[in-house]
Every structure is written in structure tokens, then in C-alpha cells.
Amino acid sequence: MKLRNKLTLIFSSIVAVLLLFFAVSIYITYSEDREEEFYKRLKQLGMTKADLLIGAKIHPQSLQLIYASAPNSYFQDEVAIYDKDFNLLYHDSSDNDKVKESKEMFERILKEKEIHFYTDSVQAVGFVYHHSGSDYIITAAAVDGYGLAILKKFKYKLAFGFLICVSLTFLAGKIFSIQALRPVTDLVTKTEEITAKNLDLRVNEGNGKDEISKLARTLNRMLDRLEKSFESQKHFVSHISHELRTPLSALITELEISKNKDRGVREYKQTIASALEDAKKIVRLINGLLDLAKANYDSSEIGFKSLRLDEILLDARQELIKQNANYSLNLHFASDFGDDLDFISILGNEYLLKVAFSNLMENGCKFSENKQSTVSINHFKEKTILTFTDNGVGIRESEIPKIFDSFYRGFNSNFASGNGIGLALVSRIVQLHGGTITVKSEEGSGSSFIVELPHR
Structure with a gap:
């Protein structure tokens, strides 16, 4: 199910439940009010007949005739009046007694003064009536035909109104979900346009305040990382091709020359030595690439243990x-x-740290005429500080920000061979161990690489 339809259904369901609760509450309240009002009318009717019978001394048969011909006789009311000894003084229709009074009912009325009850669908009230110092027991019963008819119509109107409101709510929810998800639809459409060939495209971030804008910013940051990753991959492949092509071309050329022309043992040995040197360069390059690949793993995938530097x-x-x-x-x-x-x-990976330290020490010796490098170990607060110092050719100030980039080689590449992987590998390994690496160097005066690693 599409999110748009799901939101519409959820929204409509919530509103429908609230409307149903509201409609049922209104219906129950109205029904209770009708019932209470009719009990009052029944009591008033019983008191009126008691006043006429006892106060006005109207004969019971005359009273029956009066109310039988009254305009409101549609109530089909039945009123019975008893004295305190439970003797019947008046009854609208003794042949058709709906209430069927009993001694237990009279005792309950005397105890509670007034009771309300139903006899089948007939509402009835029983109460104590005080007149001229004497107590009487009155029961009145009738079917509230008019009130029940109104209540039934009201129920149908509520049901009809509920269905109309739910339908309108569904349509409103549909429109609302379309409008609410329009930025997401636009986001999806724009994202589908982005491929490996146009990673420079970005999605619209909107007003920058809501969750959709936050999602758009997150996608754009992801696209930034992907673009950099693709660019790095392109450069990586380009550098690898270049670095491998040179020694391989030299190796192939030397072997083809040796194959096409007979040579002496000494010349063959020189060719083999040269080919061996080229092969070693290729092996060093491949080993460096493998180490760089290991160092670029997620730190959670690399085994760490307690080590002594x-x-x-x-x-x-x-x-x-x-x-x-x-x-x-x-x-x-x-x-x-x-x-x-x-x-x-520290907590670290022994193999990777050994690779990093070997690269730093080798660089110090390789770029120094005396082939010498010094490593000093110090500590400060929560860090161990390793300083790799040499008296070599140094690094130009303009090149220092670039020396940790993969395959970058500065002016000192003419002094010693290399492939531009070592320092990039060192930087990544130090980062994996939560440390930092900085360099201080001056052209012609040597270099100092400072590695700071957190204690265990």
C-alpha cells in the first residue's frame, strides 16, 4: 500500500473514531435527558390527578372521563393512587394494569420516596405524595411515543451526518496526503534523475525547516560523499594504471630485447636484475594498495587489542x-x-600500526643523505606522542597540505623513488586509532612527523 493511501486511511480512521465517539455521546446524552424529562412529566401528571381527586374531591369515574377525552390522551398514561394502607383510591384503567403494583413495590416507594423503572417498554414512576397531613402512594406509567419518535429520527440524522462527515474526511485526507507528500514525490523524481553520470545534481532542500528539508539535506550530503568517492575512484584507477604501466612497460621492453637478441651471461644477468627491480616495484605498489585497502575498512571490522607502542x-x-x-x-x-x-x-591493530611506523621511519631514512631517522616517545595527559625526525631534503610549505593525499608526490620525488601511497596510508591508520598526525618541515632542513595516540 502506498504511503499516501495509508496516511489517508489512518487520518480518516482517527477522525471517524472521534466522530463516532462524539455522535454516540450526543445520542446517549439526549436519550438520558428525554428519559429524565418524561419521568418528570409522569410525576407531574400523577400529582395533578391526585390534586383533582383528593383536593378537588372529583369523583374517580368523572376524573377518568375527563382525561379519557383530553387532547393529550395519546400518552396512554396510567395513574394509580393508593392510601398509606395500600388501598386503591383511583386507577385510570384497572382492567389493564401495566404497572402491577405489589407490596414490595409499595415498601420500596415508602423507603426511597421516589423510584423510576421500566415495565417492558413502558416508563413508570412511583412516589410518595403528601396532602393535608396524609401520605399517598402514586404510580404513573406511559409510553413516550413522541419522545421516542424524535429520538429515533435524531439517531438516523446522527448516522447520516456521521457517514457524510466520514466521506468528506476521506476526501480531505486524500487531498491533504497528496499535498503533504508532494515534496517527497518531487524528491523521488529528482533522485531518480541522478545517476553515476550526473552525480553533481542535487535535490531541492525546500525551506530548510521541516523534516522533508532535513531528508533532502541528508540526501545531498550523501550525494556529496558519493561524488567524492566516485572521483577518488577515478583518480585511484588512473594513478594505479600509471604507476603499474611504467614498471610493467620497462619489464616487458627489457624482456623483449633480451628475447630478440642473443646476449652474454653478464648482459642477461643485468637484464634479470633490472626486471627483478621492476617486479619488486610492482610488488611494493601492490602491497601498499592492499594495506591502504585494509586501512580503509570500517574500524568496527578491524581487530583491536592492548599493545605497547x-x-x-x-x-x-x-x-x-x-x-x-x-x-x-x-x-x-x-x-x-x-x-x-x-x-x-594503546588499543590498536598491531599489523596496521607496524605498517604506519615502518613507512614513517623509511621515509625519514630514504629522504636523508645519511639514511638516518630518529623516533622519540613522549606523553602528555591522555596521549602518547611519537615524533619521527630526519635531516633530509624536507618538504616545501606549499606541499604540506597535500602530502597525505593518495598518490601525491612532491618535489622530493626526484630524490628517492616512491608511489605516493605511504603517507596517505599512515594518515588513515592514525585516524582509525583515534589519533592525529601533523608535520613540521622546511625545505633543505628535514622533517618531523608528530603522531598523537590516545592511551589505552
Whole structure:
């Protein structure tokens, strides 16, 4: 069922229930008022006949004749008057007694002074009448034909009015739902126009105050993220193609030349060494891409455990020196941690942190003539601070805001080879661990990368 129809039905149902409650309440109230009013009229009729019989001393048969020919005889009333000893003094029609008085009824009337009751469909009232120092018991009964007829007509009118109001409410609800959901319809129509080819389109945010505007803003923010993601993907594929094409082209060219022309053992060894170097570049690039992909996972999907940063740094240092014997890596504890290891303990992923620290230490050595990098460990309040310092070629001030972008390579790329993945990978890993990374550098005077990570 469409939301428009569902809203119409809900709206109509709520109004219908309220109208029904209102109509039933009015009907019950009117019915009770009619009943109460008729009881009063019956009592008044009984008192009038008692005044004529007892006060005016009119003979019972004469009184019967008077009321039998009265214009309001359509009431078909029946009045009976008894003395305190329960002797019948007057009855409109003793042959057709509707009330059928009993001793129990008389005792109840004397006790309660006035009672109201029904005999089949006939309303009846019984009460004590005081006159000239004596008490009498009077019962009066009749069918309120006129009042019941009016009540019946009133019921039909209420039912008819209820149906009319519900129908009008349904139509109004239909119109209301169409108008209320028009912004949603426009939103859907505009969203359907947006494809991968025109992600720059945005939906109308309206007046910016209601929930539809909030939904539109949310969709636009999502489209912003999707557009950036698509653009990043395009650039990523473009950079990957470029980075892989160069070593692969060189590898293929060298192998084809070697295949087409006989060479000596020494030349073949040189070709193999060159091809091996190109293959290693490809492997390094692929490994970097895999690490970057891992670092871009949702943090909830990455396993974290309690780690000591000094141990991870030592492992990363050992592996890096094993691969590059000419590198010099120094670890320096700038603070006395004592026995409190919480200052150098964090919740993190060992593999990713080792990759990040290896990249920072390798960059420090790679871009320094003396192939040396220093890592100092310090702490401040709730953070552990790692500073990776080198005396290399440095970074131009204009390039510092871009160095953490994927595949970006600055002027110092002429000093050492690379693929522009390392620092982007480091930045993402630090973010995953709730930390920050900043850089201080001056061209020709080296660089310092400062990593701040929260304690465990």
C-alpha cells in the first residue's frame, strides 16, 4: 500500500473514531435527558390527578372521563393512587394494569420516596405524595411515543451526518496526503534523475525547516560523499594504471630485447636484475594498495587489542633494517615512564600500526643523505606522542597540505623513488586509532612527523 493511501486511511480512521465517539455521546446524552424529562412529566401528571381527586374531591369515574377525552390522551398514561394502607383510591384503567403494583413495590416507594423503572417498554414512576397531613402512594406509567419518535429520527440524522462527515474526511485526507507528500514525490523524481553520470545534481532542500528539508539535506550530503568517492575512484584507477604501466612497460621492453637478441651471461644477468627491480616495484605498489585497502575498512571490522607502542616500534625498526642494512634508526624515550606502562599502551591493530611506523621511519631514512631517522616517545595527559625526525631534503610549505593525499608526490620525488601511497596510508591508520598526525618541515632542513595516540 502506498504511503499516501495509508496516511489517508489512518487520518480518516482517527477522525471517524472521534466522530463516532462524539455522535454516540450526543445520542446517549439526549436519550438520558428525554428519559429524565418524561419521568418528570409522569410525576407531574400523577400529582395533578391526585390534586383533582383528593383536593378537588372529583369523583374517580368523572376524573377518568375527563382525561379519557383530553387532547393529550395519546400518552396512554396510567395513574394509580393508593392510601398509606395500600388501598386503591383511583386507577385510570384497572382492567389493564401495566404497572402491577405489589407490596414490595409499595415498601420500596415508602423507603426511597421516589423510584423510576421500566415495565417492558413502558416508563413508570412511583412516589410518595403528601396532602393535608396524609401520605399517598402514586404510580404513573406511559409510553413516550413522541419522545421516542424524535429520538429515533435524531439517531438516523446522527448516522447520516456521521457517514457524510466520514466521506468528506476521506476526501480531505486524500487531498491533504497528496499535498503533504508532494515534496517527497518531487524528491523521488529528482533522485531518480541522478545517476553515476550526473552525480553533481542535487535535490531541492525546500525551506530548510521541516523534516522533508532535513531528508533532502541528508540526501545531498550523501550525494556529496558519493561524488567524492566516485572521483577518488577515478583518480585511484588512473594513478594505479600509471604507476603499474611504467614498471610493467620497462619489464616487458627489457624482456623483449633480451628475447630478440642473443646476449652474454653478464648482459642477461643485468637484464634479470633490472626486471627483478621492476617486479619488486610492482610488488611494493601492490602491497601498499592492499594495506591502504585494509586501512580503509570500517574500524568496527578491524581487530583491536592492548599493545605497547615501544614493542611495535622495535619490531618495525628490526624489519626495516633487515631489508635495508644501510638505514640507521634511533629510538629515544623523552620521558621516564617508570613502571607505569599505560603511557605507552594503546588499543590498536598491531599489523596496521607496524605498517604506519615502518613507512614513517623509511621515509625519514630514504629522504636523508645519511639514511638516518630518529623516533622519540613522549606523553602528555591522555596521549602518547611519537615524533619521527630526519635531516633530509624536507618538504616545501606549499606541499604540506597535500602530502597525505593518495598518490601525491612532491618535489622530493626526484630524490628517492616512491608511489605516493605511504603517507596517505599512515594518515588513515592514525585516524582509525583515534589519533592525529601533523608535520613540521622546511625545505633543505628535514622533517618531523608528530603522531598523537590516545592511551589505552
